[in-house]
Structures are given as structure tokens and as C-alpha cells.
Amino acid sequence: MSRPLAREVAEQVAIQHGVCVRPVALKRLDTHTGQTDIIDVPCGATLETLCPPCARRNRHLRVAQCREGWHLDAEPITTPSEPNEEQRWLIEFRADAQAQRDTAERAGQDTTDLDAVIIGLDAEINAAGMRGNVLARATSKRNRSTRRRQDAPDLPRRKMTNTTLGRTFTSSDGKVYRPSLFVTLTLPSYGKIRDGVPVDPDSYDYRRAARDALHFSKLVDRFVQNLRRVAGYDVQYFATVEPQKRLAPHLHMAVRGTLPRAEIRQIAAATYHQVWWPAADEVLFDGEHLPVWDNGAGYLDPCTGEVLRSWDQALDETAEPLHVVRFGDQVNVQGVLSGTPDADQCIRYLSKYLTKSLGDSLDPDQPTQREHAERLAAALRFEPCSPTCANWLRYGIQPKNAKPGMLPGRCRGKAHKPDHLGYAGRRVLVSRKWSNKTLAEHKQDRRTWVLEALGQTDEPTDPHRYLWKPVPAGDANVPPLAVRLLRAVAERQRWRAHMAELQAQADGLVLSATENTGRAA
Structure with a gap:
């Protein structure tokens, strides 16, 4: 029993050689030759707990993306490409489907099937390489005051210039510098903290901490908007969201260009986000006293039989925001020059x-931090995370797009999972004009470099040549996972041996050229 399993050893060897340990088996059909192959495709996981090699590769891609875009000295090319025939056909088909749906709706006919067609077309439009959806139906917006809150200071506003590059500075010796910024923003205090845990957990404001974490991504959006208004140009950024030791999210942001540190702190102090959601403070249904589903009307009060307020009705009655999230006083701003340590x-x-x-980020050897995380998870359990969250039933409101089987405290949203600590947004935030490349293009650059090092050319292939299909579980044609991992390790070893041989040849040529130059001298 003390001996290791062969499969576990194969996984460890695969990790050491950078091979995906959760490959996805796909069946590839060559339409030219009719040949069928089973191809292992990397899982592409971003977390080490799932697949360490794929996670490291994704991290290296992000590092390359951050480095290439931080100190650009030329404007990125943002001219969109011309639409192809497939894209034009999809837009025309989408327009026809929308016209048919509108006609059916005016005639009082059922539009369920047409709605399903439109949703499928929208997905195809995005998959075909088009951004946005200009044919989406306009929705009515509620009028909310855009006037700044009285407790938030005003911000200066500069005239916008059509550039993404920051200012340059010329030294006395004529050298030009293009500095940028590294900014760290945190949330406010919810109580006194010592070693990452509250000194007095009973007085710690867990509800505010939970709501701030839920809406932190919106606060970051507001900060970027205010930053661009004050800077006067289209500021580009690369940011990551990480947890502090107290389990609150905070932001690290690389900003192209520079602003005075006092202005950055002023922007952070003046940034806020109002959550215009219905009130969620008074519990109306709890325990066994929960709303019941009626197929015709939705959720009903179990005692009176009255239909609960719909999401739109509750929003119409909302007179003040549910929550206002702000940054804390700790704002760290550093000036950074390109190519420096x-x-x-x-x-x-x-x-x-x-x-x-x-x-x-939780320390398994620190029980007090585990208790702190459990208290935060308890505060998040019944907190609404989105308009479609089942927790709205607890406060007498039908969630948006309500469906049977919804129970308060059983929402499956990311924000309610312990691993997310209330934050359900993206971990990496990159502006569209950061490096003038998508993450897929950065990946292609790495592929091109490897093929060139191996002496091969990255020739474009016919996108319609191969048909890919998932392999069903238990397919007899798929070898065991350990065998597939060892094959991938052997292939990786051949690649590395070939690259080492090519590198040795290149070093020999350089050495020979140096010796010939020395003799000639």
C-alpha cells in the first residue's frame, strides 16, 4: 500500500516535462484523406490545482501580454477588418429572424422558437469574429440621477485627445523617457485586523465586506472611467484582482502613461459605485416558510397566495441604492520605467x-483565518449576487427570469462559492488597446517561435479541412490516461532534444565566426 500508483507517477512525470495532465481526447477527421485520428488537446486550465503545466503556460502568456503593452511607443492599430461573406450572411439572417419575431409578437403569436433561433444566431455571430450585437432589441432604461453624490468630491476633467500613449520626458542629455504607473487599490476597513483576522469578529462588518466583494468589479470600471476623464487620453491598463490576507479583494494595475500621484489618490477617493437594486435587508421568507412556484404566475406567498413582486416591479419601486461601494484610504502609486528591474x-x-x-490564500494551519472565511461565507450565502440570484425570494422578490426549483441560500453563482470569496468577476482585466494583440495572438507568437526554433514553418491550413468531435467516455479507441501522458512526455523530450541540437549548432557557428574574425584581425 505504501508504493505509489503508476498513474500518479505518470502524472508527476508529465508535470515535470510541462505536459497537460488532463488532456481532452478529440476525434479529428481529415476531409481530404478520410483518415480519423484521436488527438489529445491540452485542457487549458488556469489554476494549478487543476493542471499545473497548463496554468503555467497561461501565466507566461499573461506575462508576455503585460510586458509588450506596458510601455508601447507607437499607437496600436485598431482599424477593424472588412467583413467576410459568412459574417454578412449571418447579419442578414439575424435581421430576417428579428423581423419575423417582431411580426409574430405584434400578432400575439408564440415567439419561443424564434427566440431560440435568435439566441443561437447571436452565438454564431460572436463565434464568427464579430464584436457586440447591434441587432439586439432595445430595452427600456430607468431614469437614475447622474449627479454626483454630495459625499464624493468632484474631479477635474481634461479635454480628451485621441491617443493611448502617455507623456514623454526628455533629460538634459537628450534621452527620452516614457514613464508609466503601477497602482494598488484596496477596499476600506471593516474592523480592526491583526495577522489577517478580525480582532473582534462580532463587531466586524461582514455584510459590508460581502457586498463590497460582490460589486468590486463595477467599482474598478468606475475607476477606469474617472481615470480616463482626468488624464485626458484613452488610458490603457493591465490589472489583476487578488485577495488580501483579510480576504478582501484588491487591485494591482499597470497603467500606460503617468499622472501625478496626488491625482491618482484623488480619483480613488472620488470613485464610487451605486448598486441600484431593491432593498435586501428585511427577511420575509425563511426556513420552511418559503415561496411556492405556480406555473402560470411564478412564485407565490405560501400563506396568502399573492404573487411576489417581479424583478422589474421591485426596481421601479427602488428609491435609493441598495449599497454604495468605495475604495479605502490605502492607495499605492509607483512610477515605472521600461526595461528596469x-x-x-x-x-x-x-x-x-x-x-x-x-x-x-487561506492558511490551513491558522484556524482563526478559517473561522474568518466561514463567517464571510455565511454573510455571502443569502446575499443576492445578481438579478437572477435565488436569494431574492428571501426578500419577497421574484428573481429575473425566475424558474421552478429556486431556493434562497442555494444559488450556484461563483460569488457564493468559498473559493471565490464573494468576487465573481474576471481575475485579469486588460484594456482592448493594451498590447494590440489578443491572448490568442500572443499564443500564436509563442507557437511561431517554437516552430522556427525547430526549423519548421507555420503554414496556414485550410480551416474546413478537419472536423473535430468529442470522444464519448469509455471509447475503446482511447488508450488509458497514463499511456497518453507517457506518449506526450516522449514527444516533448524529442522536441527538446531537437531544439538543444539546433542551439548547439547555432552556438558552434557563432564560435566559428568569432575565431575566423580573430584570425583575420
């Missing part, structure tokens, strides 16, 4: 925790 250190810091989940 400080820039490399900041990039490493930005990508340090990308392969770990937010919940991995």
Missing part, C-alpha cells in the same frame, strides 16, 4: 497569484 518586479507581482484561486 522595477518593471520586471511589478510584472512578476501582477502575475504572482494568477495560477491560484482566491481561496488558496
Whole structure:
């Protein structure tokens, strides 16, 4: 029993050689030759707990993306490409489907099937390489005051210029510098903290901490908007969201260009986000006294039989925001120059925790921190995380797009999972004009470099040549996982041996050229 399992040893060897340990088996049909092959495709996981090699590769891609975009000295090319025939056909088909749906709706006919067609077309439009959906039906917006809150200071506003590059500075010796910023923003205090845990858990404001974590991503959006208004140009950024030791999310942001530190702190102090949701403070249904589902009307009060307020009705009655989230007083701003050790250190810091989940910051040997996380999870359990969250039933409101079987405290949203600590947004936030490349293009650059090092060319293939299908579980044609991992390890070893041989040849040529130059001299 003390001897290791062969499969576990194969997985450890695969990890050491950078081979995906959760490969996805796909069946590839070559339409030209009719040949069928089973191909292992990397899982592409971003967390080390799932697949360490794939997580490391994704982290390296993010590091390359951050480095290439931080100190650009030329404007990125953002001219959209011309639409192809497939894209035009999809837009025309989408327009026809929308016209048919509108006609059926005016005639009082059922539009369920047409709605399903439109949803499928929208997915195809996005998959065909088009951004946005200009044919989406307009929805009515509720009028909310855009006037700044009285407890938030006003911000200066500069005239916008059509550029994404920051200012340059010329030294006395004529050298031009293009500095950028590294900004760290945190949330406010919810109580006194010592070693990452509250000194007095009973007085710690867990409800506010939970709501701030739920809406932290919206606060970051507001900060970027205010930053661009004050800077006067289209500021580009690369940011990551990480947990503090007290389990509250905070932001690390690499900003292209520079602003005075006092202005950055002023922007952070003046940034807020109002959550215009119905009130969620008075519990109306709890325990066994829960709303019941009626197929015709939705959720009903179990005692009176009255239909609960719909999401739209509750929003119409909302007179003040449910919550206002702000940044705390701790704002760290550093100036960074391209190619310096400080820039490399900041990039490493930005990508340090990308392969770990937010919940991995918990110390397993510290029971007080575990208790702190459990209290935060308890505060998040019944807190609404979105308009469709089942927790709205607890407060007498039908969730948006309500369906049978919804129970308060059983929402499956990411924010309610312990590993996310209330934050359900993206861990990496990258502006569209950051590096002038998508993550897929950065991946293609790495592929091109490897093929060139191996002496091969990355020739484009016919996108319609191969048909890919998932392999059903238990397919007899798929070898055991350990065998597939060992084959991938052997192939990786051949690649590395070939690259080492090519590198040795290149070093020999360089040495020979140096010796010939020395003799000639």
C-alpha cells in the first residue's frame, strides 16, 4: 500500500516535462484523406490545482501580454477588418429572424422558437469574429440621477485627445523617457485586523465586506472611467484582482502613461459605485416558510397566495441604492520605467497569484483565518449576487427570469462559492488597446517561435479541412490516461532534444565566426 500508483507517477512525470495532465481526447477527421485520428488537446486550465503545466503556460502568456503593452511607443492599430461573406450572411439572417419575431409578437403569436433561433444566431455571430450585437432589441432604461453624490468630491476633467500613449520626458542629455504607473487599490476597513483576522469578529462588518466583494468589479470600471476623464487620453491598463490576507479583494494595475500621484489618490477617493437594486435587508421568507412556484404566475406567498413582486416591479419601486461601494484610504502609486528591474518586479507581482484561486490564500494551519472565511461565507450565502440570484425570494422578490426549483441560500453563482470569496468577476482585466494583440495572438507568437526554433514553418491550413468531435467516455479507441501522458512526455523530450541540437549548432557557428574574425584581425 505504501508504493505509489503508476498513474500518479505518470502524472508527476508529465508535470515535470510541462505536459497537460488532463488532456481532452478529440476525434479529428481529415476531409481530404478520410483518415480519423484521436488527438489529445491540452485542457487549458488556469489554476494549478487543476493542471499545473497548463496554468503555467497561461501565466507566461499573461506575462508576455503585460510586458509588450506596458510601455508601447507607437499607437496600436485598431482599424477593424472588412467583413467576410459568412459574417454578412449571418447579419442578414439575424435581421430576417428579428423581423419575423417582431411580426409574430405584434400578432400575439408564440415567439419561443424564434427566440431560440435568435439566441443561437447571436452565438454564431460572436463565434464568427464579430464584436457586440447591434441587432439586439432595445430595452427600456430607468431614469437614475447622474449627479454626483454630495459625499464624493468632484474631479477635474481634461479635454480628451485621441491617443493611448502617455507623456514623454526628455533629460538634459537628450534621452527620452516614457514613464508609466503601477497602482494598488484596496477596499476600506471593516474592523480592526491583526495577522489577517478580525480582532473582534462580532463587531466586524461582514455584510459590508460581502457586498463590497460582490460589486468590486463595477467599482474598478468606475475607476477606469474617472481615470480616463482626468488624464485626458484613452488610458490603457493591465490589472489583476487578488485577495488580501483579510480576504478582501484588491487591485494591482499597470497603467500606460503617468499622472501625478496626488491625482491618482484623488480619483480613488472620488470613485464610487451605486448598486441600484431593491432593498435586501428585511427577511420575509425563511426556513420552511418559503415561496411556492405556480406555473402560470411564478412564485407565490405560501400563506396568502399573492404573487411576489417581479424583478422589474421591485426596481421601479427602488428609491435609493441598495449599497454604495468605495475604495479605502490605502492607495499605492509607483512610477515605472521600461526595461528596469522595477518593471520586471511589478510584472512578476501582477502575475504572482494568477495560477491560484482566491481561496488558496487561506492558511490551513491558522484556524482563526478559517473561522474568518466561514463567517464571510455565511454573510455571502443569502446575499443576492445578481438579478437572477435565488436569494431574492428571501426578500419577497421574484428573481429575473425566475424558474421552478429556486431556493434562497442555494444559488450556484461563483460569488457564493468559498473559493471565490464573494468576487465573481474576471481575475485579469486588460484594456482592448493594451498590447494590440489578443491572448490568442500572443499564443500564436509563442507557437511561431517554437516552430522556427525547430526549423519548421507555420503554414496556414485550410480551416474546413478537419472536423473535430468529442470522444464519448469509455471509447475503446482511447488508450488509458497514463499511456497518453507517457506518449506526450516522449514527444516533448524529442522536441527538446531537437531544439538543444539546433542551439548547439547555432552556438558552434557563432564560435566559428568569432575565431575566423580573430584570425583575420
